[in-house]
Amino acid sequence: MAKVLGLKCRECGREYPIEPIHVCEFCFGPLEVKYDYDYIKENISRKKIEEGPKSLWRYIDLLPVEEPRVGYSAGFTPLRKAENLGKILGLDNLYIKDDSVNHPTLSFKDRVVSVAISKAIEFGFDTTACASTGNLANSVASHSAQARLNCFVFIPANLESQKIYGSLVFAPTVVAVEGTYDDVNRLCSEIANELNWAFVNINIRPFYAEGSKTLAFEVVEQLGWRAPDAVVAPAASGSLVTKIWKGLKEMVKVGLIEDMKTRVYGAQALGCSPIAQAWKEGRDFIKPVRPNTIAKSIAIGNPADGVYALQVTKESNGDWETATDEEIIEGIKLLAETEGIFTETAGGTTIAVLKKLAQRGAFRRDEVVVAYITGNGYKTMEVLDNHLRSTIHIKPTLADFKEKILAHV
Ligand SMILES: *Cc1c(COP(=O)(O)O)cnc(C)c1O
Numbered sequence: 001m002a003k004v005l006g007l008k009c010r011e012c013g014r015e016y017p018i019e020p021i022h023v024c025e026f027c028f029g030p031l032e033v034k035y036d037y038d039y040i041k042e043n044i045s046r047k048k049i050e051e052g053p054k055s056l057w058r059y060i061d062l063l064p065v066e067e068p069r070v071g072y073s074a075g076f077t078p079l080r081k082a083e084n085l086g087k088i089l090g091l092d093n094l095y096i097k098d099d100s101v102n103h104p105t106l107s108f109k110d111r112v113v114s115v116a117i118s119k120a121i122e123f124g125f126d127t128t129a130c131a132s133t134g135n136l137a138n139s140v141a142s143h144s145a146q147a148r149l150n151c152f153v154f155i156p157a158n159l160e161s162q163k164i165y166g167s168l169v170f171a172p173t174v175v176a177v178e179g180t181y182d183d184v185n186r187l188c189s190e191i192a193n194e195l196n197w198a199f200v201n202i203n204i205r206p207f208y209a210e211g212s213k214t215l216a217f218e219v220v221e222q223l224g225w226r227a228p229d230a231v232v233a234p235a236a237s238g239s240l241v242t243k244i245w246k247g248l249k250e251m252v253k254v255g256l257i258e259d260m261k262t263r264v265y266g267a268q269a270l271g272c273s274p275i276a277q278a279w280k281e282g283r284d285f286i287k288p289v290r291p292n293t294i295a296k297s298i299a300i301g302n303p304a305d306g307v308y309a310l311q312v313t314k315e316s317n318g319d320w321e322t323a324t325d326e327e328i329i330e331g332i333k334l335l336a337e338t339e340g341i342f343t344e345t346a347g348g349t350t351i352a353v354l355k356k357l358a359q360r361g362a363f364r365r366d367e368v369v370v371a372y373i374t375g376n377g378y379k380t381m382e383v384l385d386n387h388l389r390s391t392i393h394i395k396p397t398l399a400d401f402k403e404k405i406l407a408h409v
């Protein structure tokens with residue numbers, strides 16, 4: 001693969017061949033895919049991308065796999081101009097990148113998993129696994145079913161029931177661990193050391209993480225080959241935020257756009273905000289927390305890429321903001337009522353944070369601002385119990401309709 005040079009330690013720079021490994025043997029730093037950007041620049045063009053498949057695979061020149069093996073229709077989700085929400089927030093050019101309709105499992109995780117499992121198949125694995133807050137498990141289970149691979153997903157036992165069914169339906173082994181996501185992840189790291197399984201977010205993590213870059217690539221293309229002025233994205237492990245920035249920088253490196261001055265804003269739920277807290281306190285290290293929030297999909301108390309996510313907001317002149325559980329519900333409702341998009345708690349966090357940032361003047365009115373909606377509300381419906389209008393029951397008669405409904409509108 002001429003486009004990929006190898007893996008490189010983010011801390012000490014030591015290089016490794018392309019293998020299912022994720023930490024540096026010398027300093028325990030995380031490994032990252034290293035590309036030959038000169039080679040890619042020669043071989044990539046706007047035209048070639050525009051003529052490619054209507055999926056994230058139109059960006060295969062900047063992904064670490066030979067060819068797609070699963071997830072043929074993941075990515076290339078709508079970028080919608082949000083006129084109504086923009087009016088309320090005082091933003092003339094607000095856009096929603098809508099991964100709530102990503103294929104096939106309705107979250108941005110279908111991007112990272114398409115890349116990770118394609119790579120796992122290239123490596124010759126016959127078993128996939130993951131530690132998940134819900135969406136990753138859904139996506140790994142789905143793609144493994146499609147590829148006829150054995151699959152084990154590990155989740156915290158207290159997940160939303162819709163997310164558990166969303167894995168079980170694909171018939172993997174679902175292991176519900178009595179503990180937090182961070183407990184699940186630690187257990188999975190131990191298992192990954194003993195068994196020859198493709199843990200997509202552990203030993204395959206360097207390849208998995210690259211899939212998130214496509215959320216940057218697509219937005220730039222969909223804006224007419226122009227980088228936004230600001231983006232707002234939720235953070236769990238901090239990988240998504242980190243890779244949106246990497247993707248934007250790569251587009252400049254390979255000549256797809258001339259320049260980029262995008263500010264990256266990170267969103268966390270107040271009940272699990274170790275990255276935002278580090279930022280507020282001016283720390284460059286993360287103090288792990290014990291999650292306590294309804295935003296379970298982004299409830300990671302010890303975020304693997306937290307430090308790098310902090311560097312991104314620093315380098316890009318961005319910021320971090322948090323939302324309470326109450327504000328997250330309001331965010332879900334605000335997006336639904338203004339734009340007709342039903343997102344889950346992570347998207348509610350993004351909208352709540354977008355609103356706070358707009359209110360405190362983080363954006364100029366005419367700036368192009370993109371909010372990343374990363375998951376679908378039909379998967380976390382139970383959080384809306386007692387937060388919505390009630391249905392109005394009537395008898396099947398015109399008189400009852402007039403009395404109970406028309407008399408009140
Ligand atoms: C996993 C997830 C995220 C954040 O992912 P990280 O890359 O770990 O920061 C955001 N939104 C949703 C809906 C997710 O499932």
Ligand SMILES: [Zn+2]
Nearest residue numbers: 009012024027
């Ligand atoms: Zn190292």
